[in-house]
Amino acid sequence: MTGELLSMTGIEKAFGGVPALSGATLAIAPAEIMGLIGQNGAGKSTMIKILNGACARDSGAITFGGQVWTAASPQAAQRAGVSTIFQELNLIPFRSVTENIYLGRELRRFAGLLNWRAMNAGARNLLRRFDIEIDVTQPLGHYSTAIQQMVAIARAVSFDARLVIMDEPTSSLDDAEVAVLLRTVRQLKSEGVSVLFVTHKMDELAQVCDRVTVMRDGQTVAVLPARDSDKLQLVASMLGRDLADVRRSGATAFTKAAAIGEELLDVANVAIAPRVSDASLAIRKGEIVGLAGLLGSGRTETARAVFGADMAARGAIRFNGTATRFRSPQEAIAAGMGFCSEDRKVEGIIPDMSVADNLALALMPALKRSGLLDEAAQRRVVERYIKSIGIKCAGPDQKIRELSGGNQQKVLLARWLAMNPKLLILDEPTRGIDVGAKAEIQALIRDAANNGLGVLMISSELEEIVEGADRVFVLRDGRTVQELARDDITETAVMKAMAHGASVSSQDTAA
Numbered sequence: 001m002t003g004e005l006l007s008m009t010g011i012e013k014a015f016g017g018v019p020a021l022s023g024a025t026l027a028i029a030p031a032e033i034m035g036l037i038g039q040n041g042a043g044k045s046t047m048i049k050i051l052n053g054a055c056a057r058d059s060g061a062i063t064f065g066g067q068v069w070t071a072a073s074p075q076a077a078q079r080a081g082v083s084t085i086f087q088e089l090n091l092i093p094f095r096s097v098t099e100n101i102y103l104g105r106e107l108r109r110f111a112g113l114l115n116w117r118a119m120n121a122g123a124r125n126l127l128r129r130f131d132i133e134i135d136v137t138q139p140l141g142h143y144s145t146a147i148q149q150m151v152a153i154a155r156a157v158s159f160d161a162r163l164v165i166m167d168e169p170t171s172s173l174d175d176a177e178v179a180v181l182l183r184t185v186r187q188l189k190s191e192g193v194s195v196l197f198v199t200h201k202m203d204e205l206a207q208v209c210d211r212v213t214v215m216r217d218g219q220t221v222a223v224l225p226a227r228d229s230d231k232l233q234l235v236a237s238m239l240g241r242d243l244a245d246v247r248r249s250g251a252t253a254f255t256k257a258a259a260i261g262e263e264l265l266d267v268a269n270v271a272i273a274p275r276v277s278d279a280s281l282a283i284r285k286g287e288i289v290g291l292a293g294l295l296g297s298g299r300t301e302t303a304r305a306v307f308g309a310d311m312a313a314r315g316a317i318r319f320n321g322t323a324t325r326f327r328s329p330q331e332a333i334a335a336g337m338g339f340c341s342e343d344r345k346v347e348g349i350i351p352d353m354s355v356a357d358n359l360a361l362a363l364m365p366a367l368k369r370s371g372l373l374d375e376a377a378q379r380r381v382v383e384r385y386i387k388s389i390g391i392k393c394a395g396p397d398q399k400i401r402e403l404s405g406g407n408q409q410k411v412l413l414a415r416w417l418a419m420n421p422k423l424l425i426l427d428e429p430t431r432g433i434d435v436g437a438k439a440e441i442q443a444l445i446r447d448a449a450n451n452g453l454g455v456l457m458i459s460s461e462l463e464e465i466v467e468g469a470d471r472v473f474v475l476r477d478g479r480t481v482q483e484l485a486r487d488d489i490t491e492t493a494v495m496k497a498m499a500h501g502a503s504v505s506s507q508d509t510a511a
């Protein structure tokens with residue numbers, strides 16, 4: 001096609017003899033927002049890494065702005081007009097927000113001294129474009145994953161890019177932040193910048209993209225107009241299945257609880273500095289409980305306190321019939337709790353270890369306690385989960401960092417399920433998981449619950465909470481403001497409580 005800004009054709013790439021891309025193509029017009037979708041491991045991130053020079057291709061041709069394109073590194077690509085926000089943030093948490101934004105191109109004054117004033121002002125202005133007002137002199141690590149993500153986006157946009165690549169930019173953002181991001185994407189378009197937008201959320205495609213490129217097993221299988229394409233049609237093309245088949249299988253795989261047992265966890269009026277002042281919730285055996293709330297409402301903090309990762313200043317926690325006050329996650333794990341965290345890079349995976357070792361990590365204490373490490377047993381567990389969750393890997397011994405983002409997430413979840421806990425806390429369990437695998441994972445969670453597991457599920461996707469939970473507690477500004485029973489759980493009810501805080505108990509005094 002003529003008039004393309006970017007054209008990638010016949011892209012081939014194999015890792016250790018296993019093909020990741022076989023003849024993939026991608027074309028983006030100037031000022032076009034192109035969506036890129038595909039199952040976990042389809043090759044989306046690899047395609048991007050080849051474009052921005054993070055990874056070398058085996059063969060294929062790339063032109064950008066009508067010229068043959070070569071980029072030796074993502075930094076070089078950035079200087080040449082292609083800016084990437086990676087799936088895994090690669091900013092420096094202990095440096096300030098400003099430093100992260102100006103990393104590698106610091107502003108200097110005449111004597112070569114760093115011009116902090118100009119940089120801080122520049123950083124502030126840049127973030128304001130995204131409606132973010134924060135202290136830019138604070139270390140980036142002080143802020144939530146969502147803010148960090150926005151800083152990464154701001155940084156990428158600030159390079160006068162002609163093409164901005166976003167690899168799952170919204171997976172850790174709440175609805176309001178997603179809206180801000182999508183607005184920024186449209187603004188980029190109006191300024192003549194093109195955007196490549198990778199996502200697993202089908203709704204976002206229609207909202208923001210002009211066209212959608214669909215990848216499957218390392219190939220480009222379709223390029224469709226975003227607005228006129230039916231969501232199910234996109235999913236069908238992505239999974240390589242019949243439209244009718246996809247239609248039949250429905251949106252989520254959650255089913256109703258089989259039997260709900262006795263009390264498993266009771267959290268009463270817990271306070272955790274600095275944000276949570278009065279959180280209460282309860283979980284019974286076999287029950288999936290959703291914890292809803294806006295970003296910053298204290299969901300993760302509350303969960304961390306239950307798990308012994310943070311100390312509650314006040315309140316009582318009862319687990320499995322006894323009052324507890326875990327001083328560390330180790331104690332909580334020993335008592336039968338698991339916590340699958342939202343940030344796989346920081347708290348989750350060990351990149352240089354194998355899939356098997358990462359998966360069996362939580363099993364280690366149990367296996368060691370019984371005297372020896374039963375390697376054969378461990379191997380069986382690992383193989384069973386690779387199969388049941390559909391983890392796409394060369395085998396149990398492959399290094400986990402070589403897996404696609406979604407498949408790393410699956411290993412994390414498998415790790416905790418394999419431990420056979422009494423209570424499992426899931427913080428954004430299907431973040432980064434493709435729509436096909438998502439249903440499988442939800443079914444797996446329900447299955448475990450039907451065998452007595454209690455689940456505390458935090459998700460910024462309302463749909464997941466509404467369809468998956470047997471009961472929902474809503475937090476707002478660090479307080480529990482509502483408890484919803486199965487029949488009362490609707491998107492409207494949850495949303496209303498998140499925003500205004502419905503009154504249900506004496507705790508709900510005017511905030």
Ligand SMILES: Nc1ncnc2c1ncn2[C@@H]1O[C@H](COP(=O)(O)OP(=O)(O)OP(=O)(O)O)[C@@H](O)[C@H]1O
Binds near residue numbers: 020043044405
């Ligand atoms: N460095 C590597 N070494 C070995 N295999 C790799 C490496 N990087 C990617 N792969 C493999 O290439 C395939 C494509 O991975 P890629 O990360 O591009 O998928 P993706 O479409 O981005 O998936 P996701 O939605 O999970 O992010 C996967 O099977 C992955 O295991």
Ligand SMILES: [Mg+2]
Binds near residue numbers: 044045405406
């Ligand atoms: Mg990816």
